[in-house]
Amino acid sequence: MIYYLLLPLFSLFLIVLQTTIPGILFFEKINLDLSLILVIYAGFHLGVLRGGILCFVLGFMQDCMTGTVSGFFVLLYMLIFTASLLVSLRVYAARVSFIMGFTLICALLEGLMIAALYLSLYRLNVLPEVMRFIVPQALLLAVLSPALFNLLHRIEVALFNGTNTRPA
């Protein structure tokens, strides 16, 4: 229960952190969507309920902090979570190359979906602008993803005392 109580705070902290730290490190040139990696990790390793709620809350916080219409990132993260969940059921998702490749695809898809949303809602083609940010971010996230997966795994083990959080 403590997990669900702390989840909003943790999500808020992560979203605030991911908008602040990369801005300093990369001088506002690259945004680093760490929450996306957490969503993919949740799909690969956490249980459906835990992972689903986490992605839901993360998406909501992302909506709040980025100013997009509420529900957009929630839906987006839920779709990525579901995709990760389904992929992890059929593929051995612990290989570094697979993690990097999947993260890259998800990050690029996220960008495409943002562009599609803008096109459908506001009749604005922001694809070139979005891709200008998304491509370097996707590459960076892909490179960082194995290390972040490792870190998240350690946190998961510490929090849940090494128990497998995914139901059999």
Next chain:
Amino acid sequence: MLVPKRYRSIIIVSVLIITSAVILSYNLRQPDRTGFFRKMALEAAAPAEGAINAAVDGLSDAWKRYIFLIGLQEENRRLREKNDLLAQDMIRYREGYLEGLRLRKLLALKEQIRHRTVAAHVIDRDLGAIFKTLLIDRGSSQGLRVGLPVVSDQGLVGRVVESSYHVSRVLLIIDENSNIDALVQESRAQAILQGAGAAGCNLKYIPKTETVRVGDSVITSGLSGVFSKGLLIGVVRAVNRGESSLFQKIEVAPAVNFAKVEEILVILPDGEGKK
């Protein structure tokens, strides 16, 4: 549980996706309305963002300072290199200026001397050894030969004792092997000036009857024919009349600083040149 376990995952995911789609759809219809949970999130985000920003600002400043310092370090290295180059240039110019001053003095001396002269640079000096000599960059091809007197703008340096085509060795007047006919300018007392190494020179064979004072100038007498008359050798530094000896013991401080002399003139004999 009412729901079978095998369908639970599908149902949870479906519920969450449908819920998010409903939220999105609802908010798309009311874009100007900020929902309660969103308000709560924003309220919570403000202090969280403030706290994180406060903590991160220090880090940010440190990081920017670090980046700035890296740039500064590079600039510092570049400026140091430039400074070194400029310092080298300045040393070269200063050397040129000082050489010009010395050569001007040497030129003035050259005009005073009524003989043909050859100017030369000192290329090596040997003052610590038994033989006190200088090596100069002029030799027999410039008319130099053994025995020729060598002067600087300060006074008599010595004489050439060895000469090859383009290099000659000069025996300094302070060398123990150097003996020169000299004259105390004030008293006109004739003497032999012998080198005494680091101590300078000694004037020999001046009778006690002659009055020689400290500070008197000692010049060449021109008697031996090697050195022309009137070249400054040095000044009397000490006079010791003694009790038992017939002659005074007189120490002479050379006018030339042999450790620093850099340009000299070799005086050629009358028969070999003009004047």
